[in-house]
Amino acid sequence: MERLASRVILSSGIARAFLAMLAGALAVLAQAPFFIIVTPFISFTLLVWLIDGATGKAGAGMVRRRLPAFLVGWWFGFGYFLAGLWWLGAAFLVEAEDFAWAMPLAIIGLPAFLAFYFGFATLLARLFWSEGAGRICALAAAFGLFEWLRAFLFTGFPWNAIGYAAMPVPLLMQSDGAIGLWAVTTLAVFVFATPALFGTRRGLVPGLAVAVLLVAAHVGYGAFALGRPAPAALEPVLPIRLVQPVIDQAKKLDDAERGQIFEEHLALSAAAPADGRPKPKVIVWPETSIPFILTLNPDALVRIADVLEEGQVLIAGAVRSEDAGPGLPPRYYNSVYVIDDRGQIVAAADKVHLVPFGEYLPFENLLKEAGLQALAASMPGGYSAAAAHQPLTLPGGKVFYPLVCYEAIFPDEIDAAPLTTDALLNVTNDGWFGNTPGPFQHFHQAQLRAVETGLPLIRVANTGVSAVITPRGVVVDGLQLNAKGFVDVDLPAKEARPVPRPWQTRGFLIGCALLLTVALISRKSYA
Template identity: 90%
Template sequence: MERLASRVILSSGIGRVFLAMLAGALAVLAQAPFFVILAPFVSFTLLVWLIDGATGRAGAGMIRRRLPAFMIGWWFGFGYFLAGLWWLGAAFLVEADEFAWLMPLGIIGLPAFLAVYFGFATLVARLFWSEGAGRICALAASFGLFEWLRAFLFTGFPWNAIGYAVMPVPLLMQSAGAIGLWAVTTLAVFVFATPALFGTRRGLVPGVAFALVLAAAHVGYGAFVLSRPAPAALDPALPIRIVQPVIDQAKKLDDAERGRIFEEHLALSAAAPAEGRPKPKIIVWPETSIPFILTLNPDALVRIADVLEDGQVLIAGAVRSEDAGPGLPPRYYNSVYVIDDRGQIVAAADKVHLVPFGEYLPFESLLQEAGLQALAASMPGGYSSAPAHQPLTLPGGKVFYPLICYEAIFPDEIEATTATTDALLNITNDGWFGKTPGPFQHFHQAQLRAVETGLPLIRVANTGVSAVVTARGDVVDGLQLDAKGFVDVDLPAKEPRPIPHPWQTRGFLIGCALMLLIALYTRKQST
């Protein structure tokens, strides 16, 4: 182990770059759908040794002295995000004649940008570097902080946060409910990087001991939570139907297919439940499942009323238009409607966090002059965003908190609590990404939001993965990728969480500060 560490530390040139990229790419194997938990142990061990050797030339300026540490993190991050996000390229092929030339922006440009966060993480960690376990503290705290910053800087994109790697199953998800994703991410990096101590020996005993305590606490807390009695089922039960139509994305964009697509959704909604199951009270369709502007098509509302039986409610994703004023083009919103059995829209909410370049163009006037338009928005100018999340109050009083598409990956933006909300509702259309890891990664991240909030999750996707998830992260029932059909299931009960999210974030920041202080102390002790 010491010989291997020495070779990595002393590596140079293209071999060093390749090793950093390979280590980053390997770490993605711990994310959905693979969950190879051993992969990041190798990745972060190599990263520690690479940082050990990331020293600038003697007498160089401040930037040049720090640049090697930044570049190691950047190459590690580039490998991580390239391997974890390559499937984004599938979206550019849906309308290949118009967007295929932009594919490098998605599969190379975005990873190159996101890798900057990892570059700064290793740079900051190197400032606190020492020869013992203190450097593991520095790396963990720095990665935790920059993963947290990745969630909101430049609109945010916390996809495949490192902490998800240690939460593949409900037993290992419960820590997120207690301390939050970012604290789990920080502690996960510490555990993943601890084997590097075997290569240099200094700080081995305290470092390994702390890592073992963290791992035991992670598993033990999960076992404790799952051993407690589950919350009592709702009385009366609330039967829900989730509809997964599996509509090819190219057909969704075809005007000639819109009527057939609408009727296909209605047919799945009207199908008889399995023997012994009651008829659903709530039927849920995916994001943009209504293939036209509903308020401009009153006949569609009549058709919905014809299909819904007394007391049934339809929740469906749709594009909503709004008059912007005289002489101005209408504004469009990616929305969700609640429609009752009389065909009346009784509640609605618009998407708040839009996808840059997918649903709107940053620097719109400049980029439109260059011939660009938003990838997933079929109308000029793309979508407008709502100012705030609007909970949906259903007939009967239940309150659902809507998360449209990738809004489910932003834990810090979800304000739903068990005191005011009965369930999270995530509607999405992952049909853009085909049979790739993307839809599985998306589902796994949404699944964790249920555990963090203590609320059951109703997730409905056009092509999958669709499921109803309990507040403890268990999948009650669902449909896998490309499985056309519906599932009828009773809404699970909610379960209060011990620590509110704002306090979890404060605790995470205090913990990172303490780890950096430990790293600083050990650095001073070694000099």
């Protein structure tokens, strides 16, 4: 082990950059759908050794002295995000004649940008570096802080946060409800990087002891949380139907197919329940599943009323238009409608957190002059964002908190959910990305939102993965990727809300400060 560590530490040039990129790419195998948990132990061990050797030339300026540490992290991040996000390129092939040219910007440009977060993390860690376990503390705190920043800087994109690798199954998800994703991420990096101490020996015993205690606490708390008595079932029971139509994205964009697509959704909604189950009270369709502007197509509401039986409610994703004023083009919103059995829209909510370049163009005037347009917005000007999340109150009083598409990957998006909320509702369309890791990664991240909030999650995707999930992250029932059909399931009861997010965030920041303090003390002791 010491010989291997020495070779990695002394590596240089292209070999060093390639090793860092390979280590980052390897770490992604711990994310969905693979969950090969051993890979980040290898990746972060290599990263520690690479940072050990990231020293600038004596007498060089401040920037040149720090640049090697930054580059190690940048190459590691580039490998991580390239291997974890390559599937984004599939979306550019749906309308290849218009967007295929931009594919490299997504599959190379985005990872190159996101890699800066990891580059700055390793740079910060190197400032507190030492020869012992203190450097593991520095790396954990630095990655925790920059993963947290990745969640909201430049609109945020916390996809595949490192902490998700430590929570592949419900047993290991419960810590998220107690301390939050960013604290889990910080502690996960510490544990993943601990084997690096075998290569240098210094600090091995205390570092390994802390790592073992953290793993034991992670598993032990999960067993305790899952072993608690489940909350009493809802009375009356609320049967829900998830409709997963599996409509090819190219077909969804074809105007001639809209009528047929609508009828496919209605047919799945009207089908008789299986196994003698009661008829669903709530039917849920995916994001943008209604292929019309409802206010311009009243016949569509009539058809919905024809299919819904008395007391049934349809929740469906749709594009909503709004008059912007005289002489101005309409505004369009990516919305969720609640429609009753008389075909009346009784509640609606608009998406707040839009996808840059997908649903709207940043710096729109400038980029339009260059001939660019939003990828997933078929209407002129793209979508507009709502000012705030709006809970959906159903007939009968149940309250659902809607999260449209990738809003479910943002832990902080759910902080505004009122205490009266009965369930989270995530409608999405992952059909853009085909049979790739993307839909599975999206599902896994949404699954954690249920654990964090103590609320059941209703998730409906055009092509999958659709499911109802308990507040403990357990899948009650669902449909796998590309499984066309529906599933009827009863809504689980919510649980007591876990530790409030503000307290989790304070604890996370205090924890990072303590880790950096330990790293600083360790640095001085080895000086």
